[in-house]
Amino acid sequence: xxxxxxxxxxxxxxxxxxxxxxxxxxxxxxxxxxxxxxxxxxxxxxxxxxxxxxxxxxxxxxxxxxxxxxxxxxxxxxxxxxxxxxxxxxxxxxxxxxxxxxxxxxxxxxxxxxxxxxxxxxxxxxxxxxxxxxxxxxxxxxxxxxxxxxxxxxxxxxxxxxxxxxxxxxxxxxxxxxxxxxxxxxxxxxxxxxxxxxxxxxxxxxxxxxxxxxxxxxxxxxxxxxxxxxxxxxxxxxxxxxxxxxxxx
Ligand SMILES: Nc1ncnc2c1ncn2[C@@H]1O[C@H](COP(=O)(O)OP(=O)(O)OP(=O)(O)O)[C@@H](O)[C@H]1O
Ligand SMILES: [Mg+2]
Numbered sequence: 001x002x003x004x005x006x007x008x009x010x011x012x013x014x015x016x017x018x019x020x021x022x023x024x025x026x027x028x029x030x031x032x033x034x035x036x037x038x039x040x041x042x043x044x045x046x047x048x049x050x051x052x053x054x055x056x057x058x059x060x061x062x063x064x065x066x067x068x069x070x071x072x073x074x075x076x077x078x079x080x081x082x083x084x085x086x087x088x089x090x091x092x093x094x095x096x097x098x099x100x101x102x103x104x105x106x107x108x109x110x111x112x113x114x115x116x117x118x119x120x121x122x123x124x125x126x127x128x129x130x131x132x133x134x135x136x137x138x139x140x141x142x143x144x145x146x147x148x149x150x151x152x153x154x155x156x157x158x159x160x161x162x163x164x165x166x167x168x169x170x171x172x173x174x175x176x177x178x179x180x181x182x183x184x185x186x187x188x189x190x191x192x193x194x195x196x197x198x199x200x201x202x203x204x205x206x207x208x209x210x211x212x213x214x215x216x217x218x219x220x221x222x223x224x225x226x227x228x229x230x231x232x233x234x235x236x237x238x239x240x241x242x243x244x245x246x247x248x249x
Contacts, residue, residue: 001027001154001185002048002077006057008209009043017043019209020057025154025187025202030180032196033189035206036237041189042082044206045158048187049079061154075103077154078147082162082189092118092134093127096146103150110149117145120171137163144172155179157188161195173199193229207237 002025009018018040025031033041046052048059050066050073059066062076087095093114100110118124121141131139140163148155155176161169176186176199190196196203197217205213213220213236217229224232 001025001029001062002156002187003060004044004048004057005059007044007047007054007059008056009040009047009052010055017209018047021206021209021211022057023204023211023214025185027183027185028180029201030176030186030188030199032200032203033187033206034191034193034196034203034233035189035212036239039207039237040209041206042158043209045079045156045187045189049077049156050074062152075150076152077156078150078152080143080147080155080157080160082158088132088139089130091128091130092123092138092142092145095131095142096127096149099146100149103152105150109151113149113151114145117148120175121145121168137165137168140164141168148175153184155184155186155188157186159189159191161190161192193233197229205233205236212236 004021004023007018007021008016011017021040021044023031033044035041043052047054048061048066050070053067061073064073064076066073087098090098096114097110114127115124118127121144123138123141126134126138131142134142140160144157144160160172164172173195176188180186180201200217202214202216203220204211220232221227221229227235
């Protein structure tokens, strides 16, 4: 459902932020995207969603190449960016309707889905307030609702849990599972390894623009007996020098 093939990105003259990233996400899968700050996760996500044009490689979503068939590809995914501070002069409902217009969501679908999603995230009462007055977490919830209102098969979420309170984070995790179980797919980046461990069918770990691991958490744990995911992750990104956990950087 999502295929990245040899994606690479160069910023400025020669800084290779992403180098030859390939992965594939099938129907029914939730994939967690982990890696330290600056690893290249957001850059990969921006190439997948057509915000950045890859310097090399290609991305196909729902069977459509994001560069060659952008309209069709964009209709097949929902995207939550890592920055929820967009269009703050609009009310929550105005923003949702703005996004729903772009995706041609029918009046009937809006009437059903918007209250349902807003209720699940506990912001039904704030939909008519300007987003400028929202807290960070409320803005994040609104971005998620607006992204999901057209109910596309692929969800691409850049750090969607950031700023969410525990009940909203719980709802979002449930929704991701429901969405995958209905034969769709979810790719989300996160720094919370416990979430990746509990929720994901596969994880992708990257650093310095490269893929370090792709597969299940179980396989990764089996290859590193006696270590928890955090320790394995820190070793992988070379944060720790030895087994007693002493920091060297
Ligand atoms: N517009 C830009 N111009 C130049 N360099 C950039 C730009 N955007 C990102 N970078 C650089 O590319 C690298 C990857 O950044 P990216 O935002 O993809 O990382 P990330 O894995 O999403 O990090 P985080 O966990 O902090 O969100 C970093 O070194 C960053 O400084
Ligand atoms: Mg990022």
